[in-house]
Amino acid sequence: MWHQLQLAYVGIEVPDPGSLTPFFAEVVGLVAGDPPALGGSLTWRNDDKAHRVVVRPGPANDAVYVGFEAAGGGAFEALAGRLEASGYPVEEGSPPLCADRRVSRLVSTTAPWGVRTEVVEDLLSAAEPYSSPLVPGGFLTSGVGFGHAVFATTAFEESHHFATEGLGLEQSDWLEMEIAEGIELEVRFYHCNERHHTLALAKAPFDLPQTLHHIMFETNSRDDVGAAFDRAWNAGLPIPNGLGRHDNDGMFSFYVASPAGFLVEVGHGAKLVTEHWDENRRYDRISAWGHQPLRPAAA
């Protein structure tokens, strides 16, 4: 499935969609997407597509769907067939649902990590190009989708099977380390285009209140990461991981907690996956440097 899939959008459900507006607009630097067909939602985008993050009202306080766009002739049918053949029956999306998602066609199934997973075709463009004074260099999305999403799950092996056999993603590498005595962290990273990972899965020791750990937006300019960090800092939001550089994908980034709890990573400069990828190996540290929790100066 090389180069034929891209992260199209993530749907998030929170009781009050407006509660995330200052976060997405003024901290991350997204702009409003096209109005949704279904009422009560707010949409956001980091490029010229109609929407990339949809925030709908409801109790879940978590990601409720994720969309992968199948690009290129026959890719949509091939992926729908692949899901069926590997044990994940798909349901055809109705015209109103396709209109809501701004796509021409859609099939859906539920991933073992519990989030509805949609494969779509022809995600529409927005009426206006992306432009924000907060992110003058814009975001890296062309050919690689809007970013990446990371989910935590107790159904780790089943989820790996779904990602690789069902969706046809390829494992980029994995992280296995002891984060405290007797507590192992295991994360697997998957690609479906040049982005180092479009999806990552973390092995959860028990069911967590949120399945969505974070979504990542990659800026074209390194300085735009620093500016986003300043906005997050000035907004007083929790910053669980300050600026740092990941060991595996090499990304320079930080993580800020959204008001809904899930994190957003803003980064720049991750390595690209090449066609003959031979770096699928274990890493034993998250970061080459940084990504420390920030602490205030002593009073």
Ligand SMILES: [Fe+2]
């Ligand atoms: Fe990430």
